[in-house]
Amino acid sequence: MSKNYDVIIVGCGASGLYAALNLPSDMKVLVLAKRELTLCNSSLAQGGIAGVYKNPDDSPALHKEDTFIAGGFENDPDSTEVLVTEAAQDIDKIIKLGVDFDKTPDGDYHRTLEGGHGKHRIFHHKDATGYEIETKLLAYVQTLPNVEIWENALMCDCHKVGDGFSFLVLKDGEFITCNSHKAIFATGGIGRVYEFTTNSAIATGDGIAKAYDMGAEIKHLSYIQFHPTAFNNRNTRECFLISEAVRGEGAYLLNCNKERFMQNYDRRKELAPRDVVSHSIIFEVRRTGSDEFYIDISHKDPEFVKNRFPMIYKNLLEAGYDMTKEPVPIFPCHHYLMGGINVDTFARTNIDGLYACGECSHTGVHGNNRLASNSLLEALVFSRRAAADIAEKLDKSKTLESYPYEIDESAPHIPSGLRREIRALMQKSYFVLPDIGSLQDSLTRVAHIREMLVKGNYKLDRDYVEARSLATVAYIVLTEAVEIAFSSVPLDYVDYEHGF
CATH class of the missing domain: 3.90.700.10 (Succinate dehydrogenase/fumarate reductase flavoprotein, catalytic domain)
Incomplete structure (x- = not known):
């Protein structure tokens, strides 16, 4: 049996939930939460959400300037303009949804300052802003009759079939095929590819790896931020x-x-x-x-x-x-990913009907280094724009098809230690300042592990899916890193040593 939906959203963080609540109420939507509903990087965001909102002493132009400086001027101009100019409408919307930002004694919103910002423009809820936003969005989406949320639902596979998508989902030990006209990947980052990370347990790069396998363009995956x-x-x-x-x-x-x-x-x-x-x-x-x-x-x-x-x-x-x-x-410590599934200003990938939002996407707004507290803003702005594009383009009259998934229940588990080895290789060869001497050897080994997992016959479970994802994202990161390392010496690895 297969289940059909208008839109399937993979990921239950801020970007996935905000996309769901911005979709029209006559669309049938499924949101897949890999584990517990609030286990995501959005919930862990402490600092706040940056944006110019009801502040005459600040401007989107100044916010854009700070974003460009932090990002080494590698930021995409159009996407960054969208981010800073549309910040106010999304901050206003989540306030109306019940997000409780801290206020000053005179009743105005308290805006704090963070590294790289020239103005106090960070809205926050104590030091747990992400959890406040995540839980308020979740509470609202759970009231929507057109949206189903599946907890502990792992995306094992996804294929483009005809005009839509067919997903294989593992939920409560049962495999379920789900089909949709449109799909949004909002699967978060890749933190678990490192030995030490601030990311939650779900951050194994599943959406990025699957999009790569499907032929989506992946851009700047080696642009990794270490907090x-x-x-x-x-x-x-x-x-x-x-x-x-x-x-x-x-x-x-x-x-x-x-x-x-x-x-x-x-x-x-x-x-x-x-x-x-x-x-x-x-x-x-x-x-x-x-x-x-x-x-x-x-x-x-x-x-x-x-x-x-x-x-x-x-x-x-x-x-x-x-x-x-x-x-x-x-x-x-590993903290955030600036690269990902390449998208335009409406979060559209190069695969028709597939969108990507939040940390798994590459909008280009962060350049080569994310400005503090721009991540929650990016998650909201571009998931809303994805929902608007889907609302305009979705054609419910098209027939949905299922992919003929085959599952070998007798297949063996993956060999133990693969994820641990991948993490050790990444930590050694690509941490803060790359270890040029070990990059190529690490890439060669990771490529071998990935080939073994992709071509081998192993039990389709969480261990396999996450190991395959980690091997894929590590392979992409190290491939980019080797190309950069042996083509030129990045200036930002030289300038900071000498200061100003």
């Missing part, structure tokens, strides 16, 4: 993020000698963009011979810190650190 201030307890693979906003509120970065060092690398000091700070930390490692670094906001009023960052304060306290009294250990 400079992940909590460094040296124990867990999923690293707790200490928000950009902590630096925005005046925190210092300290080296192993408990000395500030950013002034030696960039005139913006702690408020430099993330890639600059991460590179500077690695240069400081080389200078001092130590990988011990700290973030320190203990010079600020303790009550302000506790009220401004309640979640961070609580989590650090549970780990044995009081951020109001002492420096906290940090180190760069």
Whole structure:
């Protein structure tokens, strides 16, 4: 048996949910949540959502300028213009949907500052903005009679069939075929391809890998952002993020000698963009011979810190650190993906009827380094535009077809250790500053693992799907990295060492 829908959305984060609620109410929509409904990178976003909204002291032009500077001027001009000029309508809409942004005593919205921003334009809910947006969007979408949400529903495969798409979904141990006229991939990032990441457990690049297999253009997948201030307890693979906003509120970065060092690398000091700070930390490692670094906001009023960052304060306290009294250990960690499935300003891919939104997409708005708090904004703006394009173009009269999926129930499990090996290769060869000497060997090994998984006959389960996805995205990243490394030396790996 197969189930038919007008639109299937793969991913239940901010972009997937916002696309669903912006689709017309007469469309039958299915949203696939890979695991628990709120387990996604959107829920983990702490800092906030950037945008010019009811602020006469700011402008979209200034927001665009900051975005271009942070992105090394590799940003797509048209997409970035859409992002900054349409920010206000989506911020206004989610406020009307119940998102509770913090306010000042006079009733205005409190806008904070983060690295790379020249104006206070970050709307936030304490230090848990992503969770606030995610849960409010989810609550609204769950009331829509035209939208089904399937929890613990894994996209195992997808094929373009005729004018539509046919999905193979594994839900509660059962394989289900679902067909749709249009499809939106909103599957998040690739964080689990690294040993250490701030990303949630679902971030294995499934949508990007499947789109690649289907023939979609993948662009700049090697543009990976490493957040400079992940909590460094040296124990867990999923690293707790200490928000950009902590630096925005005046925190210092300290080296192993408990000395500030950013002034030696960039005139913006702690408020430099993330890639600059991460590179500077690695240069400081080389200078001092130590990988011990700290973030320190203990010079600020303790009550302000506790009220401004309640979640961070609580989590650090549970780990044995009081951020109001002492420096906290940090180190760069994989955080975000600027590249992905290449799309236009309506989130359309080069495959007719397939759209991509959120972190799995490449809109071009981030250039080679995302400006803080532009990610939630991107997720909203372009998923809304995808929904508008689908509303205009969807033809329900066309017949939907199913792909004849065959499942070998007797196939063996994949060999153990493959995902662990992929993570080790990526961590060694492509972390903050690429290890030129190991890139080619890592690519060769990853290509072998991917070929084995793609051509081999293995049990179709979560382990296989995620390993295949990780091998595919690692292969694409390292292929790009090798091409860049052996064609030229990127300037941004040189300039920051000497400062200004």
